[in-house]
Structures are given as structure tokens and as C-alpha cells.
Amino acid sequence: MTALEPLSVAALVLWGTLVGLDLVSVAQTMLARPLVAGAVSGLLLGDVEAGLRVGALIELFALDVLPVGAARYPDYGPPTVAATALAADAPWELTLGLAATVALIGAVIGGWSLQFVRRRNAASIQRASAALAAGESPTIRRLQYAGLSRDALRSLLLTALVLAGAAGAALIPLDRATAVALTVVNVGIGLAAALGGAIRSAGRGRRRAWLVGGLAAGTLLALAVGR
């Protein structure tokens, strides 16, 4: 893990907060996709390759999530930001597995934190039910700003927590074989997550045919450029 200057920590926490807000509350411009969150974190840390590697790996897990209706899901964005710091300035083959593990644990905590914020939002709406029933516009505005503030605070704390976790994980003495094994394990299961999600979304019929066509084209392209 690269030694982080206070300015870098502040930049990562700020970026993680924006990423967390983007997931549900504001804009949904896809800054919260791990691929984007990781790439920009890599840029902030001066190691774009690490950001792209961590982002792409966590993105495989995120592709398994379909955020429909009232579904509960992990929050991969802020943990990806923090985990990139763990992988930066080191050979990715040795750091990616541990960074991904930290990000996945952070994503679980992120999912819980989303539920907590949603319950707090519901509680504040219940408290304001009389004003809402009276059609008071200022109450609606107040509830909205409070909800946004809660999510901003959640995202900030989540990024800071996972960043602290990443700093702790960097102290774990892993030998080369174990570090590589963690990378290989996470990549293998990440591929299963993304492919499983794609198969479920494709269902049957024409969509599945497009998926099979894409897999064939991707395999040919991978053979052409990869070996």
C-alpha cells in the first residue's frame, strides 16, 4: 500500500462520499460503478493501472446485482475507492486479492449502512406525518435535505472505515503464494458472479443468443490479443 499523504486521504474520502451518494440518492451518473470509482481513485493516487484492476474486479461482482424495486444490495463504490489505495504502487498480482477482499467486506458493511439510512429516513417521515398530511412544502424540502445529508454522512464514514481497514490489511504479512492465491480466488469467483448475472438477465430466447454470440466474439478476441 502506498503511504498516503493527508491530502490524498482527504481526496479519497471526498471521492468516496460522492461515489456513495451517486449510488442511490443523487444523480446516479454511474460514478458509483466500481470500474469508475476505482479508475478515478487510481488517478488520484497516481496509479491508474491499480485503479482499473481493482475497479474491474469489483465490477464483476457488481454485475451480479440488479437494483430493482426494494431489493437489498451491497454498496461496492466507496469500498472500491478505499481498496484501490491498498493495491496502489505495488505489483497488482500480489495486492489485488487482498484489496478485493477488503472491498468485498466493505461492500457488505455498505449494504447494511444503506438499510440503516433507509430506516432513519422512514422514521423521520413518520415523525413528520402530520405536516405531510397538511401539505406543507417546507417539510418535504426538509425531509429531502435530511435524507441527502444522511446518505452523504454514510458514504463518508464508509469510505473512511474501509480506508482504515485497508491500512490495517496492509500490515498483514502475506507470502507471495498466499497473495497470488487470493487474487486468483477473487478473479475466479468474480467471473462466476458476472457470468451468472448475465445468464439470469438474459433469460431464454433472443437475449441468450446475443449473450452466447458475445461470449464467442469475446473468446476469439481474447485468444487473438491474449496469447
Added chain:
Amino acid sequence: MTGRLRALLRLFAVQGTWNYERMLGVGMGYAAEPLLEELKISDPQRHAEAVIRSAEFFNCNPNLAGLALGAEVRAEYDAAPGAQVARLRTALCSPLGALGDQLFWAGVVPALVGLALAGVVLGAGLWSIAAFLAAYNAVRIWTAVWALRTGLTAGMNVGTAIGRSWVPRAADAAGSAAGFGLGLALPLVGVWFLRPFPLPAELGALGLTALGLVAGYVAGARYGALRYALLAVLVTLLVRLAAP
């Protein structure tokens, strides 16, 4: 800034107070406020009732929420009976949720993420990320503008307007694009990650992929890739710890 533009901007935060009680309800009320300002002057009683209705329970895909918002506001200005406006709102939840989820979460997003991943593997780096963000947000913003305008024009007839629009056809096509985009990306990503490792490690990773797919097929909704990954990491660490 016009009321319509302010409402459009507020729609981008329609999930700001997401909760299990009213879901998008309060966010919809927040976005409706600028559009209902004229009603406050012309018919204060109706305005007060409209504000109450605007913040009640509502849920749909956020990218298509403008359709419901516009239709509801237009119905309020057209002096449609309050119960009818409330029914319209309820009736729009499922179709706008299903169409929007199919179009965006199971279509445009995975299709573009797949292409972005492929771009990264093929060496486009940050340009691939920038192109992904530009393409997605162009679609998203255009859809938001169209949705609000269509809702405000159609009012109570918004269901017919949606049925005749590009959305159902695009949702179907986007699903196919998602399949192709992800299919294209995954082998490339697999090779990108596993190429530096020796063959046994590559085979081990692919074995875990196959095991994960089988577990997902057998266990259905009980299976979670994240839990599987954390369990596998734990087992790996224990095995490595026990190794001489």
C-alpha cells in the same frame, strides 16, 4: 430558472429520501414543488391537496419518474378528481418500474459496462471510462427530459403515450445489447487477469468460476457471489496457514 428545469434537476435526486414506507414518495413531492407553483396562485385549495398527493407512496425506476411526475402535475392543472390522480400514480408504479429496470438496470448499464470493460482490457484505459460515462449520461439525461415533457403533455393519457413510445422497444433491444456486451467483455477480462499466472492457477480460477455457476444454479436465490467469495478467501487463508 423555469419551474420545469428546476423540477428536472430535482428529479435527479428523486431517491434522496428513499425508504421502505413511501419509497420515492417524498422525492417526488420535492420534484413536484416547482411545477405546482402556478397552481398555488390560481387555486390554493387544489394546490394544498396536490402537494399532499405528490409526496405519498410512489415507486418506479428513477430514470422514468418524470413520466409519472409530469402526468400527475398535468392532471392537477386539468382539475382531474383527486382520487383519479391518486389512482394514476398507483397504476404507474409497476409499468414504470418494470420498463425502467429492463431498459436501464438490465439493459443500458450492463451493455455499456461490458463495452467499458472490453475497452479497458484492449488498452483504452481512462478513455474507456470517460466514454462509458458520456454515453450513459447522454441516454439518461435525454430520457429524463423526454419523460417529463411526455408526462406533462399526456396527463391522464400517459399510459397510452408510454405504450406508443420508443421505451418498450428500446427495453427489449437494450437487453440483447447487454447480453452481447457482457459476453464480449468476460473472456477478455478473464484473460487480462489470469494471463500472468501459471496454468494451474488459471485452471483453479476457472474451476471456481464453474463451481460458482453450478452453486448459483442449484441454490438459486440463496446463493450469493459475495458470500461465496468471502468463504473461499477464508478457506484459502486457512489452507495457506496450515501449509508447511
